[in-house]
Amino acid sequence: MDQLDKKILAQLQKNSRASLQEIGQEVGLSPTPCWNRIRKMEEAGIIEGYTVQLNAQALGLQDTVLIQVTLDSHSDNTLEAFGHTLAAIPEVVEAHLVSGDYDYLLRVVVRDTRDYERFLREKLYLIKGIRHSRSSFVLRTLKATQLPL
Numbered sequence: 154m155d156q157l158d159k160k161i162l163a164q165l166q167k168n169s170r171a172s173l174q175e176i177g178q179e180v181g182l183s184p185t186p187c188w189n190r191i192r193k194m195e196e197a198g199i200i201e202g203y204t205v206q207l208n209a210q211a212l213g214l215q216d217t218v219l220i221q222v223t224l225d226s227h228s229d230n231t232l233e234a235f236g237h238t239l240a241a242i243p244e245v246v247e248a249h250l251v252s253g254d255y256d257y258l259l260r261v262v263v264r265d266t267r268d269y270e271r272f273l274r275e276k277l278y279l280i281k282g283i284r285h286s287r288s289s290f291v292l293r294t295l296k297a298t299q300l301p302l
Contacts, residue, residue, distance in 0.1 A: 154199065157182065159302040161190055162199070166299040169203040214262040217291040218269055220277070221255040225284045238280050244272050255287070 160180040164171060173184035173191075180187065194200045209217070224231060232250065239248045239259070247260035263269045269288075277286065 154194070158190055158194060158199075161187065162194070163302055165191075165200070165203075166302075209262055213264050215265055216263050216269060217294075218261045218263065219289045219291065220257075220259040220261060221287045221289075222257040222259060222283055223255045223285040224257075225282050227256070231282055235280065235282060242276050244276070255285075 157180055161176060161182075164176045164179050168175075171179075173187050176182075176191075177184050177187040182190075191200065209215075224235060235257070236248070236250075239245050239257075244261045244263055245259050246262055247258075249258045250256065251258050261269070261272065263272055277283070
């Protein structure tokens with residue numbers, strides 16, 4: 154990957170709906186070589202797909218909660234089952250297996266504290282094998298960005 158590829162990726166991160174002409178103009182290429190580079194990056198798995206960024210607040214999801222979760226067991230079966238269960242819960246938008254004092258860090262989006270209490274009662278607390286969880290409400294997001302190039 155060279156500097157032109159990185160410039161193309163930066164343009165796609167800004168606006169994945171930009172036309173080949175617009176991207177090419179920004180990076181100094183005509184549309185065909187620009188398309189060829191994009192296609193090669195897709196084939197190499199650098200570009201995994203194209204998505205739409207949604208505004209959580211506009212969708213009524215006012216609160217983000219970070220949850221630290223510790224499991225009773227660390228067997229492969231337990232970790233795999235926990236991962237599959239989390240994948241089926243729409244409020245969990247990120248789940249990371251981490252090192253340190255707890256096993257997982259979850260990012261959950263909910264409408265409000267009452268909705269979060271419902272999420273705990275009806276979803277998280279029903280998952281077998283959770284020993285402990287600790288929640289922190291995000292008060293303000295100071296930085297949310299694309300991947301560095």
